[in-house]
Amino acid sequence: MADQDTIIVLSTDAIAAREREAAVREFYGRICMRLDLAPLERGELRLSASTTILPGVSVAHGQVAPMAWERTAALQQDANDDLVVSWIAGGWRFDTARHEAVETSPGAPCIMPMDRSWRARAQNGDWTICARFARSTLTPLLRHVGDLRPDAINPGTPEARLLLAYVEAVAGGAIGPGLAPLAAQHIADLFAAAVGANREVDQVVAGRGVRTARMHAIKRYIEENLHRARLSAETAGRGLGLSPRYIRRLFAEEGQGFSDYVMQRRLERVHRQLASPLFSARPIADLAFEAGLVEPSTFYRQFRSRYGMTPSEVRAGRAP
Template sequence: MLADTAAQTVSFSVSDIPEHHRDEFIRDFYGRLQMRLQVEPDQTHRLVFDARTLFLSDLKCTMASVSPMTWHRTTELMADGNDDIALSWNKGGYRVSLPGRGDVTTRPGAAAILSLDRRWTVQAEDSRWTMMLQFKRSLLAPLVRNLDEIAPDHIGRFQPVHQLLFDYLSSLLRMESAATLGPLVSRHVADLLAAAFNTGSARPPSPGIRAARLAAIKQHIAQNLRDPALSAEQVSRKFAISDRYIRQLFAEDDTSFSSYVSDQRLAYVHGCLTDRGQMLRRIADIAFDVGFTEPSTFYRQFRMRYGRTPTEVRQAALRAIN
């Protein structure tokens, strides 16, 4: 089972290992000891393994860039009694061999569902990006019936809830503080997994689904702050949900869509005003660049947020630099 260690996020690159020890390290330490898998790097390719892993008490999630490899869960390794479930996505898809159940080929970008209490072999030829979620069976068993009967290629990237699960996990691995939110993250992931495994259920969205949608919307806002037309209506068209539902999501987060967008824009301007490399930029140009089309509105909101005018913030930053 997953070790009950403190929540943390760890990055690893095989390039940090002396070249003549890399193959041995991946096979023996990372493969057999850490992942409990027999790993066979493709000897015709230069060994690449760059990974970032979030460890929580009941799950771990890894995003990596890996050279072609084959992964085996063997009878010998199954003696550890681990019955965790692994859900692994891969850029080029997988060829999965399941003794007694046949072979499965997953589509590029789709996931393979693998149980660690069974033998299997997975081959990947294009893992320029790959992501694996390993979680305790007890996290999902109460939420999904007949868990062991679900097809190994059930989780794709085309159903909205499947994409939502993938995007939420990806966002966690980009967050520096995700490990500090352990219990909350676990609940959200469990909700998303249940929805993904139970695709087609008519039940209302769980808190985990709503949290993941809100996170995806916030990411979209961050990427489009400079668009003066950014609005709840625009976002609703992007995500194919109603603008009323979007406003409900932000209300549950103790804010509103417009307030959140305004706060993010103000934070962007504040960062520019204190940036040594942008001291010569006109304040009005910075504000306009990030979507403030009315100068009076910008100056009023900035002072309300920071208690000082933009000019005063810049002057304070200049004094600190000098």
């Protein structure tokens, strides 16, 4: 995701009729959204949308003709693991192999994870709004991002209503570079509250201070730099303009060392990839190396200590 404020506007009315469907499918669908688009009931692929890209979050609003959005196994080869929450006038029908089909009420939110296959259909797109999160934006706030059900947000709660209103406000106008990080953080906080985050996160959302904001920035930096074997409090400090001592103290206050947290996130990343068929052809050593685990003996020892089994056993499907 982009790290600067950007607005992308698209309207199919601006595309010649003979080129419209191909352009929408390829550019807006496969390139921008990383989805396959198809009209319903032999209709046309018509839409207008404005997308605002913030640090770690993008928000969009617009109108669409009746259509289907599909995240296919082929498209998942991009390894994108963003999380999308989307509202649409007529409600969604959301089909996935992991859950029974979910039908949301008109205007209710639906959570759509980009790291698995699904198909979403909407008959009425007189208006639609969505927010898309980089996984690293939500990880410090939610412990089990990948376990959220499509209908995890109750649209009748104050948190859900505030989330929708805030996303709509941000999507409706330009956000300057100075406000972009703050707006992105607020959207992530509201999403965490709307899905019923734990008490610690509720406290963060209710009263985010400088210390908490800095800790969130540090954890985001870690997520974005896990592949760097030399990732340390010193390198994070240089990247964020903070002292290594201060960074270590923040982690100590949470009861965990900086290096321990980095190792935890690296092992969790490799474990997630080993359990996914998308990475079944990749050598285990390569996955570990790309997560910054360059010493094989250390990786295997730490992995078995954490999960009680070897990486090969997890890949074979014997994970608990």
